[in-house]
Amino acid sequence: MALQPTQPVSGDDEFGIIEPLCAVFRRSLKDAGLKYTPERAQILDTIIAFDALFEADQLLDELKTKGFRVSKATVYRTLKLLEDAGIIQRVLFDRDQSHYQLAYGNAGNTLLVRVDTGEVETLELPELVAIRDKICEARGLKPEGHRLQIFATGG
Amino acid sequence: MALQPTQPVSGDDEFGIIEPLCAVFRRSLKDAGLKYTPERAQILDTIIAFDALFEADQLLDELKTKGFRVSKATVYRTLKLLEDAGIIQRVLFDRDQSHYQLAYGNAGNTLLVRVDTGEVETLELPELVAIRDKICEARGLKPEGHRLQIFATGG
DNA sequence: GTCGGTGCAAATGCTTTGCATTGAT
DNA sequence: ATCAATGCAAAGCATTTGCACCGAC
Numbered sequence: 001m002a003l004q005p006t007q008p009v010s011g012d013d014e015f016g017i018i019e020p021l022c023a024v025f026r027r028s029l030k031d032a033g034l035k036y037t038p039e040r041a042q043i044l045d046t047i048i049a050f051d052a053l054f055e056a057d058q059l060l061d062e063l064k065t066k067g068f069r070v071s072k073a074t075v076y077r078t079l080k081l082l083e084d085a086g087i088i089q090r091v092l093f094d095r096d097q098s099h100y101q102l103a104y105g106n107a108g109n110t111l112l113v114r115v116d117t118g119e120v121e122t123l124e125l126p127e128l129v130a131i132r133d134k135i136c137e138a139r140g141l142k143p144e145g146h147r148l149q150i151f152a153t154g155g
Numbered sequence: 156m157a158l159q160p161t162q163p164v165s166g167d168d169e170f171g172i173i174e175p176l177c178a179v180f181r182r183s184l185k186d187a188g189l190k191y192t193p194e195r196a197q198i199l200d201t202i203i204a205f206d207a208l209f210e211a212d213q214l215l216d217e218l219k220t221k222g223f224r225v226s227k228a229t230v231y232r233t234l235k236l237l238e239d240a241g242i243i244q245r246v247l248f249d250r251d252q253s254h255y256q257l258a259y260g261n262a263g264n265t266l267l268v269r270v271d272t273g274e275v276e277t278l279e280l281p282e283l284v285a286i287r288d289k290i291c292e293a294r295g296l297k298p299e300g301h302r303l304q305i306f307a308t309g310g
Numbered sequence: 311g312t313c314g315g316t317g318c319a320a321a322t323g324c325t326t327t328g329c330a331t332t333g334a335t
Numbered sequence: 336a337t338c339a340a341t342g343c344a345a346a347g348c349a350t351t352t353g354c355a356c357c358g359a360c
């Protein structure tokens with residue numbers, strides 16, 4: 001169970017970015033023989049409303065604030081389903097807790113973390129993909145994904 | 156306590172790579188008013204004997220195998236000290252467990268992870284440092300470190 | 311005799327799971 | 336009826352901490 005890369009999203013996104021995520025989720029659930037329940041809808045909506053990274057606990061709080069009553073267990077179970085669907089990805093830079101964010105395409109693999117303020121910016125870094133692919137090719141490997149975190153201070 | 160970058164090693168390494176680590180550790184301990192105990196020496200030796208990444212538990216096993224009797228608590232406490240000294244660094248790509256490795260200079264920020272076999276290769280990627288510095292500079296930030304994991308399969 | 315170090319066991323904190331109940335087809 | 340979903344509480348697991356004892360200067 002260790003060493004799993006973040007699941008890359010399937011690509012294209014021919015519809016735009018945010019709106020069809022619920023459709024993507026529905027399809028993914030249906031394909032797995034699972035249901036699109038109110039709790040799962042509320043969780044996805046709440047995640048979309050976030051503008052940045054979040055933790056399971058924040059999500060739980062936000063759900064409560066919105067008046068949704070969803071249990072912690074369901075939150076964790078749904079996070080896993082959303083990850084399977086490629087809708088969110090885990091972005092780990094802290095051993096104590098998982099941090100998640102929406103996965104638009106392959107975005108979000110690169111994070112700029114302000115260690116002084118805790119701010120996090122998501123970067124697009126096409127050069128990095130090129131470097132990655134070159135490295136893999138040189139070894140006869142197929143790239144499956146990557147994750148970069150840059151830490152910085154000051155400003 | 157979150158969002159801490161891996162502590163970069165102080166540089167230079169004018170002595171070679173492995174041998175003086177114990178001296179580095181000693182100095183770091185002395186500077187902090189701490190002692191270089193047999194347990195700490197055994198832990199460092201055992202880490203040096205590893206050729207790759209390791210987890211706290213593996214380390215504990217290996218210590219047992221070598222006939223050293225060191226408690227789990229001491230292992231964790233010493234890992235933290237070694238990290239402070241810049242001798243090892245945490246390399247996290249799994250939320251369940253911390254993975255550590257020796258930090259030679261700034262090496263080890265970049266890992267190539269075979270997701271099918273679990274093999275891990277440490278890469279040097281100077282281009283990445285350049286990219287990182289450029290990004291930080293463009294925002295008036297000072298780079299403190301970075302971490303890249305590349306996931307790949309096949310071969 | 312003062313400090314730090316160690317080991318043990320208990321505590322922590324995030325995440326997962328077992329189980330009884332509920333709801334949809 | 337069946338099959339999955341939910342909530343709760345309990346369990347898991349890596350890591351940390353409190354505390355009593357030990358050893359070095």
